[in-house]
Amino acid sequence: MNQAHEKCLVHLVLGGARSGKTAFGMRLAEEAAREKWMIATAEPFDDEMKARIEQHRQERDHSWRIVEEPVDLVEALQSYATDERVLVVDCLTIWLNNLVIHNIEAKARIAQLCEFIKRSTNKIILISNELGMGLAPETPLGRSFRDLHGKMNQDIAHACGKVTFVAAGLPIALK
Known part of the structure; x- marks a missing residue:
């Protein structure tokens, strides 16, 4: 591990979907700091997504602060990261x-996030789906998104100090 990763506190x-990754990330946050912040990226484009967002709000206890930021993620991380807090980003996908x-x-935004991660001295937990383990998407747009997403996960994993894969609620340390 190089010196940059030794200082990096980003995990x-x-x-996969419903693998337990967010619950695991939230448990890590509970252990990391008393002040816990969730940066939620979902936008309520339709009724089903509105219901999901509301369900997630209900599942978190009142000790969590929530920031909704669907696009300007690095700016949100810069604004809310402090030594006393842990930030959980749900989710990069x-x-x-x-x-x-x-x-x-x-x-460009992924590269900006990776540079931020490499410099960060704050506790940050990033949640992301692993899309490349399932069937190949049927459409060119779906395949393009899967490929972009896979490259994003690789770049961010390389920048982070720790990486954990969660399957069936069980964490597997990758880095």
Whole structure:
């Protein structure tokens, strides 16, 4: 491990849908600091997503502070990161989706996030799906998103000091 990763307090948690990755990330946060902040990236584009967002709000106890930031993730991390807090970003997959939907240059934003991670001295837990283990998407857009997402996960994993994969609620340390 190089010196940059020794100082890095950013932890990437990967897993499939409903794998337990967010619950694991929240448990890590509970152990890391008394002041816990969630940076939620979901936008309520439809009724089903509105219901999911509301369900997530109900599942968190009142000790969590919530910031909703669907696009400007690095700015939110810079604004809210302090030595006393742990920040949990839920999730990078939805964030990337938002960038694509809003026609924002995703590769540049991913590079910006990776540079922030490498410099960060704050406790941050990033949650992301692992999309590449399932069937190949049927459409060119789906395959393009899967490929961009896989590269994003690789770049962020490389920048982070710790990486954990969660399957069936069980964490597996990768880095």
